[in-house]
Amino acid sequence: MRSFKASYKFSPLKAGSLFLGAVLALGAISLDAKSAESARGAPAIASASSVTHYRTKEVDGVKIFYRETGPKDAPVLLLLHGFPTSSHMFRNLMPALADRYHVIAPDYPGYGQSESPDRAKFNYTFDRYSELVDGLLDQLGVAKYAMYVMDYGAPVGWRLALKHPERISGLIVQNGNAYNEGLKEFWDPIKAYWSDHSEAHRKALYSLVSPETTIFQYTDGVSDTSRISPDNWIHDQALLDRPGNAEIQMDLFYDYRTNVPLYPAVQAYFRKYQPPTLIVWGKNDKIFPADGAYPYKRDLPEVEFHLIDTGHFVLEDKADEVVPLIRDFLKRKVGTETKRKVAVQ
Numbered sequence: 001m002r003s004f005k006a007s008y009k010f011s012p013l014k015a016g017s018l019f020l021g022a023v024l025a026l027g028a029i030s031l032d033a034k035s036a037e038s039a040r041g042a043p044a045i046a047s048a049s050s051v052t053h054y055r056t057k058e059v060d061g062v063k064i065f066y067r068e069t070g071p072k073d074a075p076v077l078l079l080l081h082g083f084p085t086s087s088h089m090f091r092n093l094m095p096a097l098a099d100r101y102h103v104i105a106p107d108y109p110g111y112g113q114s115e116s117p118d119r120a121k122f123n124y125t126f127d128r129y130s131e132l133v134d135g136l137l138d139q140l141g142v143a144k145y146a147m148y149v150m151d152y153g154a155p156v157g158w159r160l161a162l163k164h165p166e167r168i169s170g171l172i173v174q175n176g177n178a179y180n181e182g183l184k185e186f187w188d189p190i191k192a193y194w195s196d197h198s199e200a201h202r203k204a205l206y207s208l209v210s211p212e213t214t215i216f217q218y219t220d221g222v223s224d225t226s227r228i229s230p231d232n233w234i235h236d237q238a239l240l241d242r243p244g245n246a247e248i249q250m251d252l253f254y255d256y257r258t259n260v261p262l263y264p265a266v267q268a269y270f271r272k273y274q275p276p277t278l279i280v281w282g283k284n285d286k287i288f289p290a291d292g293a294y295p296y297k298r299d300l301p302e303v304e305f306h307l308i309d310t311g312h313f314v315l316e317d318k319a320d321e322v323v324p325l326i327r328d329f330l331k332r333k334v335g336t337e338t339k340r341k342v343a344v345q
Helices: 012-040 093-097 126-139 153-163 185-196 199-203 211-219 231-240 245-273 314-333
Strands: 053-059 062-069 076-080 102-106 145-149 168-173 277-282 304-308
Touching: 053 126, 062 093, 062 126, 076 093, 076 126, 076 153, 093 102, 093 314, 102 126, 126 153, 126 245, 145 153, 145 314, 153 168, 153 245, 168 314, 185 199, 185 245, 211 231, 231 245, 277 314, 304 314
Parallel strands: 076 102, 076 145, 145 168, 168 277, 277 304
Antiparallel strands: 053 062, 062 102
């Protein structure tokens, strides 16, 4: 067999044709990328603004870790994570929004990379979490922001909205409860613990921090589990299994009872301020079922309402469906211009 070098003879005509073909191919790729961007409402090519930074600030004596991306002078989107995860749940969403928004995603104490203070010296409550997130935003100079709230992120976010209603530019609600209708059978053992704060009812909840339950939260209600990375539950379970963390989670299960009496005030906030709101709710979720999504329509008649055919963690398998909805909503309701009025592509 002759070598490639021996068999190939240079032809200017052939070389020119190859060059022209390459140019046309690159042009087609560019057009396809632009078409894809238009179809998805997402940037086709990542820019420097999509780089995520991993930072820590001390807030009221507690080290709070947060992820941050996007232009500092762009409209702010605050991402508030749920149980049993952390800002890790937003790792894919953040780059998809970074071209137009300043995105901030903190970890609460006891979650992710934030500090886990001794329970004897720190109250693991939703009141305390909201105070620390509020303090972080103050340190970052954030005076107005939209919020993405999910699971535990909802009661943290609702407290921020009640304290600073003028600061909230919009809401994205993903399986985050604000109505009694949303607390169904899954919550019965937790409600039993609320009723008497007994050791027996507390011990019954340890199964909620087991590997089986963590996997369940990611896979239940998902039609194609091959779209769910197992890295999720390995990551979350490793953090749940840290010494003392299970007790932190039990404290928070008990404190969740304080959110229910807050619901009427949250609903009154909705009715009074009518914040632009997007619902992107996993309709097959057993933890926060769709029963808790529909009541938002009572208080927010202009709500943009989408039930997504998946479970608890919508972003893990339906980001291709949800991200365009989020980008379109933010563009129309929150805006895209930076403080310097720089044009956004």
